[in-house]
Amino acid sequence: MAASEHATLFTLLATNPATAALKTGKVRSDLVDFKFSDVKVSNTEFKPLVREHKYDMGELATITYLQAYERGTPYVLLPGTVVGRNQHHTIFYNAERGALSACDLNSKRVGVRAYTQTTGAWVRGFLAEDYGVDLERVHWVTFEDAHVTGYSDPAFVERAAPDKTIKQMLIDGELDAAILGDYKEEGPLKHLIPDHEQAGRDWATRHGGVPINHLVVIRESIAEEKPEVVREVWRLLTESRAAASKIYDSGETDPLRFGVSRVRQSFETLVGYALKQKLITDRISPDDVFAKALSVLGASAE
Numbered sequence: 001m002a003a004s005e006h007a008t009l010f011t012l013l014a015t016n017p018a019t020a021a022l023k024t025g026k027v028r029s030d031l032v033d034f035k036f037s038d039v040k041v042s043n044t045e046f047k048p049l050v051r052e053h054k055y056d057m058g059e060l061a062t063i064t065y066l067q068a069y070e071r072g073t074p075y076v077l078l079p080g081t082v083v084g085r086n087q088h089h090t091i092f093y094n095a096e097r098g099a100l101s102a103c104d105l106n107s108k109r110v111g112v113r114a115y116t117q118t119t120g121a122w123v124r125g126f127l128a129e130d131y132g133v134d135l136e137r138v139h140w141v142t143f144e145d146a147h148v149t150g151y152s153d154p155a156f157v158e159r160a161a162p163d164k165t166i167k168q169m170l171i172d173g174e175l176d177a178a179i180l181g182d183y184k185e186e187g188p189l190k191h192l193i194p195d196h197e198q199a200g201r202d203w204a205t206r207h208g209g210v211p212i213n214h215l216v217v218i219r220e221s222i223a224e225e226k227p228e229v230v231r232e233v234w235r236l237l238t239e240s241r242a243a244a245s246k247i248y249d250s251g252e253t254d255p256l257r258f259g260v261s262r263v264r265q266s267f268e269t270l271v272g273y274a275l276k277q278k279l280i281t282d283r284i285s286p287d288d289v290f291a292k293a294l295s296v297l298g299a300s301a302e
Contacts, residue, residue, distance in 0.1 A: 012058025208265025
């Protein structure tokens with residue numbers, strides 16, 4: 001295509017503070033249009049993104065990208081966080097079944113949607129690091145496969161029966177704890193870490209910021225053939241994120257960090273967790289992962 005030709009990108013982006021201005025047209029472009037996938041929960045489309053290469057660009061869970069990267073994914077990772085959050089509030093236990101603390105999880109049954117879920121990787125990471133949990137002594141119970149092909153869960157992970165759901169298993173006492181995500185305490189289901197807000201802030205201070213969950217990917221062929229489109233996408237993403245500045249500041253508590261320097265430590269921490277948890281086979285460097293993006297975007301993405 002000629003350099004000035006208009007581009008329309010089939011795009012997977014949920015509506016959230018980082019993307020709202022882009023999706024509502026408050027930030028726009030004369031060069032790029034977006035055909036947004038009509039999905040409410042973006043992670044339901046991560047599997048077709050990495051397996052079928054269904055989208056031209058979109059958000060993608062960081063662990064999913066790391067696994068896809070090891071398998072030669074045809075997508076370039078951009079250093080822009082569209083979903084990030086502290087994770088200490090995401091794990092729950094059933095108080096009706098007795099007291100339980102994070103330090104008590106060895107030999108317990110803990111549910112997680114998928115072993116490869118990025119939230120699960122973050123939670124397991126801080127459980128091992130800060131609470132002394134031996135992750136291979138925990139009986140992890142999952143409900144879904146990995147998004148990528150060719151990955152098998154470790155031997156200490158088991159699959160729940162098809163008719164089971166994670167929340168009901170926790171209520172029924174079939175699980176001792178479960179990673180439920182952005183869930184509020186309800187009835188007997190209580191946060192496993194009672195001081196989770198402070199614990200999350202302390203963790204972020206020690207680790208260079210709030211955990212990154214979803215970054216943005218774009219087809220490698222677009223980066224190679226139409227680099228001006230990637231630069232325009234990056235401009236729109238950064239302006240859309242800036243529109244959320246009234247919600248999130250730009251300090252260490254910022255969950256929507258843009259630029260390699262601002263996501264580096266969090267990325268490296270997650271890579272370390274992923275290696276220990278047998279999610280990836282080699283240590284992946286942010287310099288390698290973001291090299292193609294930086295070659296196109298230059299200083300704006302550093």
